[in-house]
Amino acid sequence: MIAEIGRFLIALALLACVAQTFLSWRGADQGGRSGAARAGAAAAEIAVVAAGFAFLLLIISFVRSDFSIAYVATNSHVDKPLLYKISGTWGGHEGSMLLWCWILVLFGLGLARIGPRDPALRARAVSFQGLLSSLFFAFLAFASNPFERILPAPIQGADLNPILQDPLLAIHPPMLYVGYVGLSAAFAIAAAGLMQKSGGRELAAALRPWALGAWISLTGGIALGAWWAYYELGWGGWWFWDPVENASFMPWLLGAALVHSAIATEKRGAFPGWTVFLALIAYILSILGAFLVRSGVLTSVHAFALDPERGMWILGMLGVSAVAGFALFALRAGSLGEGDGFEPTSREAFIGVNNLLLAVTAGVVLIGTLYPLFVDLMGWPMISVGPPYFDASATPLLIVAAALMPVAAFLPWANGGAKPGLKQMRAAFLLVPVAGAIIAFIAFGAPVLAVVAGGVGAWALCGAAMDVGVHWRAAKARAARFSVMGRALAHAGVGFIALGAAADASRPPDINRALAPGESLVIAGHTLTLEGVRRADGQNYMADRATIRVDGRAAVSPERRYYPGADQTTREVGLRSDWRGDLYVSVGEARLREDGEMVYELRAAYHPLVWMLGFGAFLVVAGGGLALTGRLMSGAPARVRGRSDAPAEAAAPSEAAEARA
Amino acid sequence: MIIFTLVCMTIGAAAAIWLARPLLQESGAARLIGIAAGAFLALGALGAYFVNGMPDAPGAPYQPRMEALRAADPETLTPAEQEAWLRDAVRRDPRDIEARRLLGRFLAATQRELEAIAHFEQAIRVSPQARLFNDLGQTIVTLNEGVVTPEAQRAFTTAHAEDPAMPEPAFFLGAAAYEAGDRAAAAAFWGGIITRLDEDDPYREAIASRAADLLSRPSMGGADPAALTEGAERPDVEAMIDGMIARLETRLEADPADISGWLTLARARMMQDDPAGAADALARGRAALPGDPAARALISALGAAFGLEETDA
Structure with missing residues (x-):
């Protein structure tokens, strides 16, 4: 019943x-x-x-x-x-x-x-x-x-x-869904605003907290998924430009653009149409992601293998949402109003450029994700679009966006002035640690893109630190301080992610070797010795657990599990982490070597500074959370005026200063 | 069905009232809309439910089902239910050796050897019995497509040491010795079982037949000479068999207690279409091993396989 x-x-x-x-x-x-x-x-x-x-x-x-x-x-x-x-x-x-x-x-x-x-x-x-x-x-x-x-x-x-x-997989999907589905609230407000002919500022103010909340959750969900892939799938990767990963990354990129664009719209009335458009398209891409994951059109470890009939249902929902949203946008976008105008070196200009970069990146990812489906639809020979395409197209765009990111916080709204902004930021001073990071990456033999990403990561970190240093005191109210700290933490998180990704791209080659008990291999200066393998069955699986001594001291214990219920074998990796990075070991099948010894396939890898990826994601989520808290505490958003609006600022100096921050 | 209907009606009515309440507080058309909305909600939900609903279909949670299975006559259970029954018994009492052993055997019989091995190993940890080692060894052999691996051999050795009267471990230890080329050891293991089993034990005849078949094969890397020379000229094969017979005769003259030799000689004679010679070889073997019932059983088994009359040397 x-x-x-x-x-x-x-x-x-x-x-x-x-x-x-x-x-x-x-x-x-x-x-x-x-x-x-x-x-x-x-x-x-x-x-x-x-x-x-x-x-x-x-x-x-x-x-x-x-x-x-x-x-x-x-x-x-x-x-x-x-x-x-x-x-x-x-x-x-x-x-x-x-x-x-x-x-x-x-x-x-x-x-x-x-x-x-x-x-x-x-x-x-x-x-x-x-x-x-x-x-x-x-x-x-x-x-x-x-x-x-x-x-x-x-x-x-x-x-x-x-x-x-896996425990992470128990919380990863709900977080991801809160992110995907949370964007529906931004969609609904945007569509409602268009229907009601609301002004751009009002709409941006209304949808921003929802978009920010959804984006925070989406960030957390994606980060947990990447972490899970890193330790569960047994090959040590945390991002593979898999179509299903891309399906979550596209709304994330547009969500990031939306969160920032909405600030410019709310405070200065800039890009009202763009902000509303982003709110619509971000959710539509969420539904596209659902279609990719649930229609069975692609194969992925993340995908649900399903029949095309369900895919048609989702396409139908996608169609209804897209037609309704875009038709409203086409008919009513004019009602959103115009902004106050700004100079090319103003904060909103930089936000606009970053928005453009994020949106183009989402477009590039969309093309790479859908192109194989298009090729298949046309009956052309099957192709797959993998990391080489995305590394060559999306990654450089993201690096440029990350490089511009710290600067915007130091630029004034509306009337520009890059020079005083960079001076306030002490940009020249910050270039010293950036150069240090670049030299360090070159010394470790990192690839060119990793060297650049490492430098940009250091730049973003320094910029975030300087952001707090400069703007904390100016922000008197608690809500404004939350906003400043939220922004700095989120931007620092991006810096850590860039550094972690750059370091991981510079890691030494993985080693695959069959070892008998007592034998060793060396990776990244660490000697791994296989002490033995014993049975370690669980409630619903059978497992061989290897004990591997690292440099004769601490041990890691990777497992190879067989789940009879599902008739599947998995690898549970053994990790030894410290601030320098992760030693990553997985154990494979046992076989009899020619000399009669029973040997076990081991895969060993070293992932330098990989913790920065997780820590960076945590900071982005924490920063977003603080910014959202600040936004909710502040209540009505402060409208920021240009220099020509000085009397208004004089009338409410504290509010304007906080809003500037 | 009745309870289900009542539950759904209650839920639907509560939802309808909750929905209509704000509209019912107003006047005029709003009240009508409220009533219509409530009715739409409750009746629409029932309608949507009945598109695919199965109100009569009972639930089947695991525990009540297992209680019913436990009470049922085991003879009436399907294989899947038998497996569930055994798994349930093991789950309730992980130290229930008998249930675990039966489950292991069930799994082994349904090509789930890995899981079967795990159950036998767990049972052995609780109680290291010969029959469990034997089951373990046999499952390992099945998993390895008939090869008696070192792990299987260890299990059979332990089982044999625990209970020398158990025929299966000795048979597989004999097979391992045979695979290793040690025919004497193989004959000793197989002969040992044959002498221990009663004359009318069906295993005795089966083991003797299999052992006789294996021990009578010419020792040429374990392969049949006819198969080895497939496609070759016929005279070469005959010359080979002649040579083999000559070597066997010489060997048996020096060591008449070599049971494998007598059996191979008989087989070689049969390959030459010489049943009388084969019967003679078996008779000579019988005469050379008068006090060895195992040898006599092997000789009889091979004779029966070839359809030969028992004769005196």
Whole structure:
């Protein structure tokens, strides 16, 4: 009965979303304070409760191993540890789609409760969010229902893919979905603003916190995914320009552009059309990502292998969202108004250039991701677009964007003045550590792009440090200080990521060798000695655990696991980390060597400064969190005026100073 | 079904009221819209549910199903249910050697040797019994496509030491010795089993037949001379067999206790289409090994395989 109640709750949530769409629309027409608007909000509440309980029932079904539910039967096993029984709920397509839908309606409820201040705009945004939710709930209810039954029920499940049985994978998808789906709130506000003919500033102010929150979560989700890939997949990579990685990276790039563009729009009225366009396209790319991951059009360790029919559903949703969004944009963009104008050396100009770079990078990634599909569609010989393309096209653009990033914080709004900005930044002084980093990378024999990225990373770090040094004192209010610290931390995070990526690109070659117990290999000056291999079976897997002594002292213990339920083998790497980097060892198959010794395939690698990648991502998330907190604390955004508006600044000096910061 | 319907109606009604409430507080058309919206929500949800819903389909959580299986007659269980039954028994009592052994054997029989080996090893940790070592060894052999690997040999050696009367370890140890080219050791292992088993034990005949077949094969790198010379001129093969027979006769004259030699001689005679010569070779072997029941069993098995009458030398 649990399964059928779950199915009913999904149907109820679908209908609630439809009701939300129409009632909120009517409510917006009536000014946003009528009973219809409140009923629209109530519909959002019903959808949240229904979808939440459906999700809870699905978790219960996993915990109880109810294999009469097809989704449970294909993604769980009685012997699976409880944590992975629970995380298995969102480990496959149908369950993760339910989670996606639940987050969608949570954002819908969020918009209804703490959305734009203008009640009509809020109700309209709730209506658009209801429309987006209805599309996804219809897909869930009729094409991807997690409560689909299988009768007679198998006595045992097929188990969750073992590489997904990892603590990080329990939290990575929810974070990623909050990011993807959170962008829907920005979409809904943008579309609602266009419908209501709201001004650009008002719209930017309304959508910025939502975009920032979603982008923070997307950053965290992507970072956790990269970390998982690094230690779980056994080959030591953290980013491979995999189509599914790209599917999350494109909205991230546009989300980053949106977060910054919205600042310029909110404070100076600059790029109103661009900001709204970014809000629309960022979410549309999120749906494109869902299509790539869930349609079965591409193969990836991250992808759900599914049938094209479901892909058509998602394409349909993509089409409806894109047509609705862009048609509104085409018809109503003129209502967004014009900014106050700015000089080429102003802060908004630099934000604009960085926006352009981020958007072009997203375009380059989009082309590289979709081109193989296009080739396949045309019936041409199959090709794959891999790291060489992205390294040659996207990476240089990102390096230029990172190089410009620290400067903008020192430039004044509107009337420009790069020279005083760079002087305030003490740019010449900062070039010393940058040169040091470049020399160090050259000394370690790094490739050219890594040397440049290393220099840019050092530049970004120094710029962030100087940003705090210069602007902290100017920011008197707590909210402004949060904003300054948030920006500096996020920019420092980018610097750390650039440094970490540059260092990892300069690492020594990996070593693959078969060792018998007692034998050693040397990598990056460390001697790894295989002491032995013993059985270390777990609750639902069998494992060979190698004990490898590093320089005769501490040991790492990589494992090779076999999951009988899923009939799959995985590698659990052994890591030894310190501030200089990671020693990374994985153990492969055993075989009998010609001399009769039993040997084990070992893969050893050294990843210098790889911790900087994770730390950088943490700083970006933390910085974004502080900036969001500051934004929420400050309440109404301060409008910044140019020099010609000096009297207004004189009237409210503290507010203007904080806003400048 | 009734409970399910009641639950759904309650949920639907509560949701409808919650949705309509703000509109019902207003007047005129808004109230009508509220009522319509509530009805749309509740009835629409039921309609959407019934597109694919199966209100009569029962749930099948694992624990209640296992309780029912435990109460059922094992004879009536399907293979999948038997496996689930055994897994459940092992899960409830990891020290239940018998359940674990049966599960291991079930898994081995269904080509899941790796998991079977893990279960046998865990059972051995609890209680190192000969039959568990034997099961372990046999599963390793199956996994390695019939080759008695060093790990399998270790398991069989332990099993044989624990229980010398158990036929399987001795048979596989004999096979390992045979693979290593030590026919005397192989004959000793196989002969040992044959003498220990009762005359009417079906294993005795099976082992004797297999042992006789292997021990009678000419020792030419383990391959049949006819197969080795496939495609070659026929006179070469015959000359080869003649030469082999001459060498065997010389060897058996020096060592009449070489049972493998007598069996090979009989086989070689059969290859020459000489059943009388083969029967004579077996009779001479029987005469040369009068007090060795194992040898006599092997000779009888080979004679039976060739369809020869037992004769005196």
